[in-house]
Amino acid sequence: MAITSANQLELLQTAEAVAREKMIDPGLVVEAMEESLARAAKSRYGAEMDIRVSIDRKTGKATFTRVRTVVEDEELENYQAEFTVEQAKQYLDNPAVGDTFVEEVPPVEMGRIAAQSAKQVILQKVREAERDRQYEEFKDRAGTIINGLVKREEYGNVIVDVGAGEAILRRNEKIGRESYRPNDRIRVYIKDVRREQRGPQIFLSRTAPEFMAELFKMEVPEIYDGIIEIKAVARDPGSRAKIAVISYDGSIDPVGACVGMRGSRVQAVVNELQGEKIDIIPWNEDQPTFLVNALQPAEVSKVVLDEEAGKIEVVVPEEQLSLAIGRRGQNVRLASQLTALDIDIMTEEQESARRQAEFELRTKLFVDNLDLDEFFAQLLVSEGFTNLEEVAYVELDELLVIDGVDEDTANELQARARDVLEAQNKAALESARALGVEDSLVEFEGLTPQMIEALAKDDVKTLEDFATCADWELAGGWTTVDGERVKDDGVLEPFDVSLEEAQDLIMTARIMLGWVDPAELEAEAEAELEDDAETEESEA
Numbered sequence: 001m002a003i004t005s006a007n008q009l010e011l012l013q014t015a016e017a018v019a020r021e022k023m024i025d026p027g028l029v030v031e032a033m034e035e036s037l038a039r040a041a042k043s044r045y046g047a048e049m050d051i052r053v054s055i056d057r058k059t060g061k062a063t064f065t066r067v068r069t070v071v072e073d074e075e076l077e078n079y080q081a082e083f084t085v086e087q088a089k090q091y092l093d094n095p096a097v098g099d100t101f102v103e104e105v106p107p108v109e110m111g112r113i114a115a116q117s118a119k120q121v122i123l124q125k126v127r128e129a130e131r132d133r134q135y136e137e138f139k140d141r142a143g144t145i146i147n148g149l150v151k152r153e154e155y156g157n158v159i160v161d162v163g164a165g166e167a168i169l170r171r172n173e174k175i176g177r178e179s180y181r182p183n184d185r186i187r188v189y190i191k192d193v194r195r196e197q198r199g200p201q202i203f204l205s206r207t208a209p210e211f212m213a214e215l216f217k218m219e220v221p222e223i224y225d226g227i228i229e230i231k232a233v234a235r236d237p238g239s240r241a242k243i244a245v246i247s248y249d250g251s252i253d254p255v256g257a258c259v260g261m262r263g264s265r266v267q268a269v270v271n272e273l274q275g276e277k278i279d280i281i282p283w284n285e286d287q288p289t290f291l292v293n294a295l296q297p298a299e300v301s302k303v304v305l306d307e308e309a310g311k312i313e314v315v316v317p318e319e320q321l322s323l324a325i326g327r328r329g330q331n332v333r334l335a336s337q338l339t340a341l342d343i344d345i346m347t348e349e350q351e352s353a354r355r356q357a358e359f360e361l362r363t364k365l366f367v368d369n370l371d372l373d374e375f376f377a378q379l380l381v382s383e384g385f386t387n388l389e390e391v392a393y394v395e396l397d398e399l400l401v402i403d404g405v406d407e408d409t410a411n412e413l414q415a416r417a418r419d420v421l422e423a424q425n426k427a428a429l430e431s432a433r434a435l436g437v438e439d440s441l442v443e444f445e446g447l448t449p450q451m452i453e454a455l456a457k458d459d460v461k462t463l464e465d466f467a468t469c470a471d472w473e474l475a476g477g478w479t480t481v482d483g484e485r486v487k488d489d490g491v492l493e494p495f496d497v498s499l500e501e502a503q504d505l506i507m508t509a510r511i512m513l514g515w516v517d518p519a520e521l522e523a524e525a526e527a528e529l530e531d532d533a534e535t536e537e538s539e540a
Contacts, residue, residue, distance in 0.1 A: 013132035030055050032125030037062060045105065050081040062108050070099045102460045127199075134165045135200035138193045145214045150184040150189045160186060160204060167202035175206050175274050176238035187286075188216060205410035206273075209233035212241060213536040215272055220258050222247075228254045238274050240333045242294060244283040279334075286314070287339065294335040301348055311342040315351045342487075362386055369420045370413065373451060379403070392417035426447040432456040441466055444512075446505050451492055458491045467509040474502040 016026055021162055041064055045051055050067040068081055070088045088095035105261050110282050137437040148160035148167065156171030158180050169188055179185060189211035205211060213230045222228040235241040247254035258280045266278055284290040288303035291312055302315040316324045324345050326330050336343045346354070347489040358380055366377035369388060379402055383389055391399075392414055399410035428449035429442070433458035440463035442452060471477075475497050476490030492502065510516040 012325075019419060027057075029055065029126060029131040032129075034062075037064075038093060041105070041107075041148055046080055048078050048080040051105070057358045064105045064443065065102050065107050070101075071095050072094050072097055097132065111342045126130035126538055131199040135195050137164055138162075138190065138202055139195075142190050142193045143210065145187060145205075145211070145213075145218065146190055148186050148188060150180040152182060152184055153531060158186070160188065162202065165202065166199070167204050169204040169206065173203075173205040173207050175276070178206070178274065193445065205237065209235050209241075209350065212243065212273065212278075215269045216243065216265075219260070219268050220515055221251060221338040222249075222254075222257045227252060228257055232338045232340075235276070236330055236334060238276055240277045240279070240330055240334065241273075242279045242338050244253040244290070244338055245296070246283040255282055280337070287341065291339050291341065291343070294338045295324055295331065300324070302351070303522075311337075311344065313344045313346065313351075315346055318347045318349060321345065323349050366391075370416045376404075386415045388421055392421055428453040436461050438462045440464075444509065446508070446521060448495065451495055454491055454494070460491070463509055463513060467506060467513055467515060469506055471499050471506060474505070475499045511528065 010243075015057075017146075023025070026428055034053045034055055036050050037055075041051040041053065042049060045066070047255060048120045048300070052065050054063045054065070055061070060368055068088075068091075070084045070092075073084050078208055083101075085095050085097065088099065088101060091101045092187055097486060097517055101405045132296075133459060138213055149160045149164065149308050151161050153159070154471055156174075158169040158171075158174070160167045160169055167190075169186070169187075173191070180186075188206055189208050190202060191205040191210075192200045192203040194203075212235060213233050216230060217223045220228065220240040223245075229311070230243060230245055233241065234243075245254040245258055248255070257265075266280065269455070270278060279296060281293045281296065285522070287304050291303060291314065292300045295314065298316060298320045300314055300316055300320075304313040304315075314324070323331070326334075332343055332345055342385055359378075362381045362385075363374060363377045365387070366372050367374055368378050370377070371378075382390065383398075383402055394480060396410050396413075396414075398408070399413060400407065404414075427511065429452065430488070432442070432449065432455075434455040435453075437452055437456045438461060441455070444463055444466070446454070455461070455466065460469065469491075472488055472490065474490050476493035477488045477499065478490055479486045490497070490502070497505075506508055507516065507521075511518055511521075
């Protein structure tokens with residue numbers, strides 16, 4: 001692309017041709033040409049000069065100008081592009097700092113090297129404009145399905161032609177052992193679009209749960225229209241999947257609509273996903289009910305939900321255990337992903353044995369510590385008492401409802417329980433001090449002696465140590481690793497300290513130490529409330 005000042009009209013023709021070929025704005029090409037001509041002029045007039053080029057968009061005439069800026073005396077560095085107020089007076093009336101003086105200079109003839117350099121600048125600008133156009137085109141298409149053409153396969157990764165560029169389907173985003181040949185048509189989900197130095201990178205997927213959701217949206221008009229909503233999807237790509245749906249129209253069955261006449265709708269999705277079996281499940285706000293649905297086709301006898309721990313226990317008949325778990329744990333794993341709960345499955349016999357073991361353990365606790373006979377201890381357990389604290393500090397009336405317990409007996413029970421607890425607290429505190437716990441932690445409100453002892457054993461011995469803890473280190477939690485939920489044990493978890501309680505304790509310690517300003521916390525809380533209110537208003 002040789003450009004000479006003698007044939008300026010050719011500039012516009014070239015810009016139009018390049019813009020049409022690359023599908024970008026002709027103005028961007030002209031700007032690139034202006035920059036390249038300015039660089040060529042600088043090589044002729046001097047690199048320190050501020051030479052600018054303007055190309056008339058109608059005639060193609062290029063105007064070369066030299067610009068000089070008025071600066072303070074002490075800031076004058078570049079004598080070719082800057083001058084002082086005093087120097088500017090011979091060119092400008094009443095010059096001030098920041099004013100510019102523009103004068104036209106003769107155009108330059110571009111030699112072979114200058115022309116080549118100009119060509120490189122233009123090509124670079126065109127490439128950048130092309131990348132920007134490609135990124136702008138695809139950034140809003142993330143989360144949608146696109147049809148592409150396979151170009152090649154590299155180390156298991158598939159390079160796909162998506163029309164305005166190339167995208168990559170990584171091997172871990174393919175279903176099972178899918179293989180493709182050049183020019184095969186492929187339907188994929190745009191998982192992510194990133195702007196990178198070498199140009200926009202478009203990442204595709206066929207294993208993402210969202211891919212299945214989008215396929216159903218294409219096949220089921222009620223989903224597209226918003227009458228039916230997909231609430232959750234869990235997949236074992238290429239093998240099995242569960243999808244939870246809800247209908248906002250009482251006359252439409254969400255499961256039936258997704259299955260379609262004679263299974264036509266769901267079969268279209270199954271065929272696209274290489275025969276992946278799909279369980280369509282009605283979504284329910286009540287988590288235990290939803291879980292019973294999610295574990296289909298297995299039958300569930302009982303569900304016990306621990307909302308705080310995000311854990312749920314499911315009891316099934318003996319003959320249903322293998323069906324509930326599924327091959328290699330697939331059924332329960334997918335149900336767990338769908339409900340975002342940790343599921344523990346047991347048979348009725350196992351659950352009965354566990355309950356019996358718990359009953360015996362609590363009975364022994366009361367027999368050993370309160371000096372009771374086994375029958376009386378069993379009465380306490382049967383009434384729902386699980387630990388010494390409940391016996392010691394419960395309202396007296398709750399003990400009086402037990403058969404054979406009068407007021408004197410109830411008072412004696414509570415006195416014994418309190419004596420045992422005081423002795424345990426004293427022993428725990430002595431153990432903690434022997435481990436090196438400082439008074440700052442002992443005197444901190446909210447921690448029992450047993451908690452302090454547990455912290456000391458975990459090398460938390462001062463208020464400063466405690467303030468540096470994370471909430472999950474105290475209360476425990478769950479971490480997702482490779483799609484599996486992994487339990488993180490907390491130091492204070494045996495004492496039923498919740499995540500919120502751990503956060504409050506840690507924040508209180510930080511405030512006491514002066515690490516956090518309460519006023520700033522209040523301001524942040526108010527700002528969050530305002531943001532939430534604005535969000536609710538915008539959604540309404």
